Amino acid sequence: MKPVKVGLLGLGTVGTGVVRIVEGNQQDLNSQVGSPIVIEKIAVRSTDKVRSVEIDAAKLTIDPWEVIRDPEIDVIVEVMGGIDQTKEYILEALERGKHVVTANKDLMALHGSELLAKAQEKQCDVFYEASVAGGIPIIRTLIEGFSSDRIVKIMGIVNGTTNYILTKMSQEGASYEDVLKEAQDLGYAESDPTSDVEGLDAARKMAILGTLGFRTNVELDDVTVQGISSVTKEDITYARKLGYEMKLLGIATSSNEHITISVQPTMIKQNHPLASVNGVFNAVYVHGEAVGETMFYGAGAGEMPTATSIVADLVAVVKNLKLGVNGLKAIVPYKTKKLQSTDQVFYKNFILLHVDDKAGVLAQITQVFAEYDVSLASVVQQPNEHNPDAEIVIITHRASKANFDKVLQHFEQLDVIQRIKSVYRVEDI
Numbered sequence: 001m002k003p004v005k006v007g008l009l010g011l012g013t014v015g016t017g018v019v020r021i022v023e024g025n026q027q028d029l030n031s032q033v034g035s036p037i038v039i040e041k042i043a044v045r046s047t048d049k050v051r052s053v054e055i056d057a058a059k060l061t062i063d064p065w066e067v068i069r070d071p072e073i074d075v076i077v078e079v080m081g082g083i084d085q086t087k088e089y090i091l092e093a094l095e096r097g098k099h100v101v102t103a104n105k106d107l108m109a110l111h112g113s114e115l116l117a118k119a120q121e122k123q124c125d126v127f128y129e130a131s132v133a134g135g136i137p138i139i140r141t142l143i144e145g146f147s148s149d150r151i152v153k154i155m156g157i158v159n160g161t162t163n164y165i166l167t168k169m170s171q172e173g174a175s176y177e178d179v180l181k182e183a184q185d186l187g188y189a190e191s192d193p194t195s196d197v198e199g200l201d202a203a204r205k206m207a208i209l210g211t212l213g214f215r216t217n218v219e220l221d222d223v224t225v226q227g228i229s230s231v232t233k234e235d236i237t238y239a240r241k242l243g244y245e246m247k248l249l250g251i252a253t254s255s256n257e258h259i260t261i262s263v264q265p266t267m268i269k270q271n272h273p274l275a276s277v278n279g280v281f282n283a284v285y286v287h288g289e290a291v292g293e294t295m296f297y298g299a300g301a302g303e304m305p306t307a308t309s310i311v312a313d314l315v316a317v318v319k320n321l322k323l324g325v326n327g328l329k330a331i332v333p334y335k336t337k338k339l340q341s342t343d344q345v346f347y348k349n350f351i352l353l354h355v356d357d358k359a360g361v362l363a364q365i366t367q368v369f370a371e372y373d374v375s376l377a378s379v380v381q382q383p384n385e386h387n388p389d390a391e392i393v394i395i396t397h398r399a400s401k402a403n404f405d406k407v408l409q410h411f412e413q414l415d416v417i418q419r420i421k422s423v424y425r426v427e428d429i
């Protein structure tokens with residue numbers, strides 16, 4: 001049987017896993033697709049690098065174009081990352097009729113529609129299962145499993161690095177910097193980990209999930225983003241005392257065909273299944289109008305889980321090749337995008353204030369909430385052990401984002417408030 005030839009762009013964490021699975025599971029893969037899958041050429045930055053997987057040196061090249069332009073190669077697997085140059089490689093590969101599998105959420109979130117349109121024009125596949133939530137087959141699930149339903153909410157822990165950091169800070173009291181370094185050493189973090197900790201990686205993944213789930217073209221700018229770099233051990237302790245865990249959550253909702261998507265550190269009730277997703281694990285909760293609540297769980301980053309998704313896409317490509325079809329998993333967004341305004345977005349909030357410790361302060365503060373129609377679920381005032389101010393911990397009922405933002409703006413002007421120490425979204429469901 002004629003082998004299917006694969007060109008690999010990148011041989012780092014994920015690329016190494018792809019080589020291991022394709023070579024280690026060759027017989028199984030062959031039985032499923034009916035021909036051997038061979039990694040023919042690999043683009044690397046340096047051929048001298050010591051690698052943890054054995055590679056025939058003749059397959060290595062430092063020129064990605066050599067891989068793209070090789071007429072023998074049927075499928076390009078892109079696991080090198082990057083945006084503009086990588087887009088050029090993929091467009092050229094498609095132009096030449098090659099199918100593409102990628103783990104690159106940065107590229108798919110920014111240029112996915114252009115790449116998918118080119119793929120359609122050239123009757124090729126572009127599959128990107130590994131780009132969201134590593135080893136969890138969530139993209140396939142949204143496109144195929146939920147095709148008959150209307151999704152109203154997607155809520156996800158979609159970044160392994162930040163979940164690893166928050167878990168270690170919460171369970172072991174570890175320092176932010178130490179755990180970030182560990183996550184980098186374990187191959188979870190992006191080459192620039194700022195995109196993990198500042199929420200951009202999760203935002204890109206949520207843009208992809210939103211596009212697929214709501215069948216409209218969600219762009220990165222549609223996602224509001226806040227990362228975890230300002231979350232302190234003290235905040236996590238407060239959250240736990242109140243019965244919550246702190247998680248970096250992507251939250252996407254659709255109501256009357258209007259959508260909103262955000263990524264932020266969120267306090268989630270300890271009895272919600274997302275609260276017990278720890279370490280590098282990811283989970284995506286999907287609420288469909290007909291199906292109700294569902295949840296998908298697994299390793300969100302790392303060599304082998306991510307490579308599993310890549311090779312599963314490779315199998316799908318080869319099956320399509322055999323059938324002479326393509327694009328079966330691509331979804332062309334067909335709904336006009338309508339975004340919710342901030343007065344249509346409602347949620348609960350946690351707020352920690354440092355205030356003057358004197359009579360009448362609480363009354364002034366609650367007065368501001370009342371002025372903007374934000375009602376309070378609980379208010380606790382206590383002395384601050386480190387300075388003469390008092391601390392006030394407030395949890396609101398569900399309030400519009402517009403009104404809550406007005407409260408915060410008003411607080412900036414209020415003399416009795418020394419500092420708005422922390423503000424977090426709260427999810428009780």
Ligand SMILES: NC(=O)C1=CN([C@@H]2O[C@H](COP(=O)(O)OP(=O)(O)OC[C@H]3O[C@@H](n4cnc5c(N)ncnc54)[C@H](OP(=O)(O)O)[C@@H]3O)[C@@H](O)[C@H]2O)C=CC1
Nearest residue numbers: 010011012013014043044045079080081103104301302306
């Ligand atoms: N790590 C993970 O858990 C996950 C990663 N991803 C995505 O997968 C992709 C790869 O990630 P990962 O494997 O972790 O990254 P790595 O940095 O470990 O690997 C990327 C590899 O590509 C090589 N490379 C980069 N640019 C070029 C180039 N122009 N020519 C040749 N080789 C190049 C790098 O070489 P060098 O080392 O010499 O710079 C490196 O070996 C990224 O898009 C990432 O976002 C997706 C899901 C999970």
Ligand SMILES: N[C@@H](CC=O)C(=O)O
Nearest residue numbers: 159160161188190301
């Ligand atoms: N850096 C990412 C890798 C997978 O997408 C993460 O930590 O989740």
